[in-house]
Amino acid sequence: MKTRITELLGIEHPIFQAAMSWASSNAPLVIAVSNAGGMGVIAAGPMRPADFRNALIEIKQRTSKPFGVNIPLISPRAPELLDIAYEARIPVMVASQGGPRDHLKRFRAIGTKWLHVVASVEHAKKAEAAGVDALVVDGAEAGGHPPPSEVGTLVLVRRVAKAVKLPIVASGGIADGAGVAALLALGADAVQLGTRFIATPEASVHENYKRAVLAADVHDTTLVGRGKLPVRQLKNAFSAKYEAAERAGASASELEEIYNSSSMKKAALEGDVEWGKVEAGQSAGLIDEILPAAEIMRRLVAEAEGARRRLMSL
Ligand SMILES: Cc1cc2nc3c(=O)[nH]c(=O)nc-3n(C[C@H](O)[C@H](O)[C@H](O)COP(=O)(O)O)c2cc1C
Structure with missing residues (x-):
């Protein structure tokens, strides 16, 4: 499945492991997903600067594939985390909560692709005007901080896909390949799964x-x-x-x-x-087993292909 996002980021599959504070605030989950051809994203928000720096070193040692970093820009610790990400010359930024404008020039200069998390049409348009490379669109089903408007993924992704020209990563409510295919059919260029990746040996939660x-x-x-x-x-x-x-x-x-x-x-x-x-x-209600992240990736791709074949046969 080649999409604008796989082309932009140089990944094999249009599938992201979502940034999740604590759960993906470590290297192993990110490495497993990126090595499996997806986009692993480390959630820097709750990390101590030294731990974040070391995790980036470990990721770069254990995968040659692209990976992403999530930093909530409104965090008082954002400037320090951004500096560490910049020094590590990260390939992909998935920024949330806050304006991207002040940071784009610096990260562009080192070749970082900047994706911005949005949860409304208004913020999607603003991020596009600021010059980001792509959007992550979170719908109401999502874990973490979904849109205060409570508009669901099905409707919000479709609305944003019609409102902007940028590639879109759809997020919220996806747990299997049927969900992947559904959001791609809706106009998304990739999908992002968070909760599904909590149920992995690699996720760093209790x-x-x-x-x-x-x-x-x-x-x-x-x-x-x-x-x-x-x-x-x-x-x-x-x-x-x-x-x-x-x-x-x-x-x-x-x-x-x-x-x-x-x-x-x-x-x-x-x-x-x-x-x-x-x-x-x-999507927790669609998840009933703990699986290695690489196996989840394998199943997502196979199931999405199955869903595509099913649609073609109708
Ligand atoms: C445990 C957890 C922690 C999260 N932490 C963050 C975070 O630090 N930064 C962020 O941008 N989004 C965060 N999110 C939102 C996810 O990136 C993603 O949008 C969401 O998980 C997608 O919905 P899903 O869980 O149904 O797949 C978090 C989600 C969960 C479930």
Whole structure:
């Protein structure tokens, strides 16, 4: 499957392993996906600078294929992380949360392709005007921070594909090759899967986290923090407490206190899947086994081909 994205980035398959704080804040998952012909993306957001630098060295030692780096640009630590990424001459940036304009010239000069994560038509147009190379479009099914508008992937990707000329990577709700084929049919040039890659030996989250993803059905996620920057996570004691406070009419500061009392780190590192933020997408309900990332890649490609043949035969 050759697309504008495989051509732009020099990858074999139009499939990204999404940046996931903690889960892909390490080298092994990224290496496995990139070596399997996809685009592995390291999530630098929660990483200590020295760990990030070392992970980039390890990735470059263990794969000669392209890989990506995700940095949330609004993070106070972004400037330092950007400098480390620049020094490592990374092939691909997948930036989120914040404007790309100030950084493009510097990274262009070293040949980095800049992809920007957007979750609305307005931000897609802005990123295009700023001069990025491609967009990642997140729909409401996505784990992590889906669009506050809660517009689903099927509709948002189609709308953005009609609104911009840039290549698009569709993200949110994809767990298998049927999903890959569906989003490519919709006009995307590649797809991105996050939650599917949590259920791998390579993902760096606690075993409890992986088991919680396997146990979840499609209706077992919720959006916590509507009206702010909502997070899609598995329903648990923390989300129930937050939502009960919301229903009881708690003030903004009371809700903020509850929101801040939990973290993804608590779930990802300590394995507390009741009181931590277990970020995961609705696609958790389509995932029922832990598989090596390379095997997931192999199946995605074979299943997408199968879906394509099925469509051709109709
Ligand atoms: C555990 C988790 C952590 C995430 N962390 C980040 C992050 O650090 N940066 C980012 O841009 N997106 C992040 N996301 C969003 C993903 O990049 C991607 O958009 C999402 O996983 C796609 O939906 P899916 O999980 O249904 O495949 C995260 C998602 C999950 C599930």
